[in-house]
Amino acid sequence: MNKKDRLAPRDLELLAVIDGVLANGSGARREDHPLEALCVHIAGTVPQAAPKFQKRLQQQLTAAWLRKYEFQTEGAAPRVTSKATLLSWVRDHLPEAFKAWPSLQKGRLQSTRMSALRVSVAVLLVASLTVAFVPPLRTAVVDAIRSIVIGPNTDAWQIDPHANNEPRPLPPDVWVIHTEIGGFGGNAPPGVDPIVQTVDTFEEAQGLTNFHLRRPTDLPEGFAFREAKLAPIGGTSWAILFYSGPGDEIIVAQMPGGPQPSDDPNVVVAIKSGVVTDGTLEEVDFDGRTAAWIDGHSLLWESEGISYQIGALDLDLQQVMDIARSLR
């Protein structure tokens, strides 16, 4: 005897009515049943999502899926022997990363809703180099000593500093900017030259970016804006501001993450960024936000979809946080 046999006949009848209504829409199967009309009424009063909400959620989920699953592949973490060889390690993985791109894009094109996702993942380089756009690199950092999720578009990883990598040339669409706190690198979008522009004023830098650039309004005495470097990534730019003064240079880097404007309506462009270090990585609280304190001189956080990194070799965490709080 199955469980349904222990139900009263009237219940069995009602369950059949319910199943009939749900299977056949509003077409009644048992019009003589007293609750049939109620079941039809309930089944026909269905909330439906607004297209705008559906689209927004799709984008959020795509970004979340990419962050969680796109970069998870098999393989052991690469090893780097020292800070100087992180760059070599990155070079090792970049060719593989770009081989993966055609299949990545092809897979997206088969989807009619979230088709042709083109992911540009920029890299904040700290300690030597930080790369996050390379799936195999991300593979490696999945096996990192530790990782910190800074925000929806920003992560930080600490890896074991043992490696055996020989230097190799970077792919042609990758740019690198060297600073005192480390190197920054990323891949230019298809069709765009990986040229880093240098400008002498903040206003010029703002004119060349498509997001609100923020600058520190409270710096240690004697520091002033020197120049800005702007590098192309995923339809926007990575902006690095340099401030010179009596001490070590202060670096202020910022870049929007997540979905970006796309010229092609069938293409979704998204940006991820991250930091890999073989030095120290500490999770800190920055005014209620999760942030990373990297190598003892660089603060990484995300706010309103933008990744920020500020640092200087001779500033401590509180000093860097004070500068970060003064960004306008």
Added chain:
Amino acid sequence: MQTRIDGKREEALIESAQHDLAAFEELYGHYFPKVYAYVNYRITPVQEAEDLVASTFLKATERLGRFQWRGDGSFAAWLFRIAHDLIVDFYRRNHKGTSPTSLADLPELKSNSLLPDDSTMQKERFAHLRHLIGTLSPRRQEIITLKFFGGLRNREIAQMLALDERTVASHLCRGLEDLHRKLASEVVQPSKESVHE
């Protein structure tokens, strides 16, 4: 009419969903309308319901790697369990009871009509029905909304709520009978509940 994915196909989709975005999208596309409808019957206003729907899918995306297939219906039970737990948390935080609802706080309803008046009428019907369902015991609210809007079978609801399948069937039937009685009594005594703009 409720649609279902064949069990074998669903199992294959779930297995692929962690490395194939298209598979993930198909799962999402199938379950989104069900979760949306279910949550909107449990949470008001629509803006809060949408936040909760988004949280449900974001959590599901995050946890997909930990899901273990246990047969036909196990994924639906798992997904709606996430939504259910978020709803429970919502009520713990908000202590909201049934209250008059503005039309702006209501979701759109499925309709074949383009007339704005029909849309308003539909929203009023929805608000009224939701209010009535809200007068049932929490258990029966849950079971009715999961059955009619989540598209879950009695077995799946039982699995999700850790109940016996017969108990789910009983609650479903008693809940509908209660609703029927309340509706019938409203014909005699019109409800004082109102929807305002």
